[in-house]
Amino acid sequence: MSKWFKRAVTSLAALLLLLGIIGGTGSGLLTAVTGSTLAIAEGAESTATTGGGQTIVMGTSPDYPPYENTDAKNGGKVVGLDIDIAQAIADKLGYKLEISGMDFSGLIAALQTERVDFVMSAMSVTEERKQSIDFSDSYYAARNTIVSKKDSGLTTMASLEGKNVGVQLGSTQEEAVAGMESTSKITKLDKIPNLIQEIKAGRMDAAIVEDAVAWGYTDANPDLQFTILDPNPNDLGYAIAFPKGSELTAQFNAELQKMKDNGELQAIIDKWFGALGQDDSKKVSKSGLDFSILDGYVGYIFKGIFVTLLFTFVSALFGFIWGAILSLFKISNIAPLRWFATAYTSVFRGTPLLLQLFLIYYATPQLFNYDIPALLAAGLAFGLNSAAYLSETIRGGIMAVDKGQREAAIALGIPYKTMMFSIILPQAVKNILPALVNECVALVKESSLVSVIGVADLMRRASVVQAATFRSFEALLLIGAIYYVLVLLLTSLAGLLERRMRRSD
Incomplete structure (x- = not known):
């Protein structure tokens, strides 16, 4: 017994030390264990380009198609509108782009602690956020929508009075329902899929989400509908977020303006919004459970x-x-x-x-x-x-x-x-x-x-x-x-x- 115990403790201690050293190198625990990249261990959302130059890290929440989502069927690479824009700017500036995925509510904290160099995640510009981070010029303006079950009659903000309404935690949709907290129950969740599931389960009456995202979910779930709300005159659109005083802000603004002038930005937008509704794999006609949708994801x-x-x-x-x-x-x-x-x-x-x-x-x-x-x-x-x-x-x-x-x-x-x-x-x-x-x-x-x-x-x-x-x-x-x-x-x-x-x- 004693010899067995000694051997076990010695082996475990040696392995812990080895793994600790590997993890401390900063290249990631699984890099040495599997010979692969950090994308396996620290998120399939973590990817890097192959170009030269200094590496800059982009923070994003890859659960918000078509802006950013993980292409699980094709190697787990993060794709989307924001990714293409960031990659184009990084290439023009000679940077190597690395993408770090995390929950949306943790993106600003990651900026403030300098875990990432900038954030692109369909993040709207607000006065409150501008107090702690800097923003680039706007690159896209979206519209809010109400997502609810079909025939619910919830098509206006007034109709949501007294209802259970969901929004994504840390999003500007929180502001859209800020004045309703005294008359309605406001539920804040980290992820859009969780909001949609709450509606389908009947625990939530409606959710306020952005138009392109609402289109995707209602197209895949025939029992849901969405209604576009009137534009908010104070909405400054989506922009790239940087730590306070970052030198990247001016560099990105300059390249972003060039992309607007030569039509490259609009071409990227057309590419991703034109693809909406054309991916039949996301359309679900069956009610209840349908495990066939997991084909390619298992x-x-x-x-x-x-x-x-x-x-x-x-x-x-x-x-x-x-x-x-x-x-x-x-x-x-x-x-x-x-x-x-x-x-x-x-x-x-x-x-x-x-x-x-x-x-x-x-x-x-x-x-x-x-x-x-x-x-x-x-x-x-x-x-x-x-x-x-x-x-x-x-x-x-x-x-x-x-x-x-x-x-x-x-x-x-x-x-x-x-x-x-x-x-x-x-x-x-x-x-x-x-x-x-x-x-x-x-x-x-x-x-x-x-x-x-x-x-x-x-x-x-x-x-x-x-x-x-x-x-x-x-x-x-x-x-x-x-x-x-x-x-x-x-x-x-x-x-x-x-x-x-x-x-x-």
């Missing part, structure tokens, strides 16, 4: 299994090692170590995991000037959080070992370190193995949270498919089945390990 979704498992393994490994150290601190005779371990556990158990993830991902570049990869940030956040819980579990396992064994080891003159790692901890791990398995199972399921910072795990890929197909249930049911199978496999492997460890009983 392989893309399955790639997320590797990311989810790697993330879970690294987080569980780090959490176990750090949790074991914390548990030793808690039973130590050195008071400062006990105080530190107790305070650490209190903080990480007393604050939300999502908050810890955001702090590590967004605060690290701002405080330490290190652009931490999304997957590494997620692994650290989940590992640190898991360690707080595991430290109590491991401490309980250590305390459950018969005290007579410690006394015998001391009487034989066995050093404390040898006694702990060769006698006590192996028995403690055997006793708490079911609890450790439960923690791993929880990590597998909680890994879906990493999708909010752009890691292309199963949940993120399902969101991409939702945006591409304008349907939600089919992709969600598929990844739900995948998660369930992963948990069953993990539980089975844990059962085999537990039976092996109990052979000496």
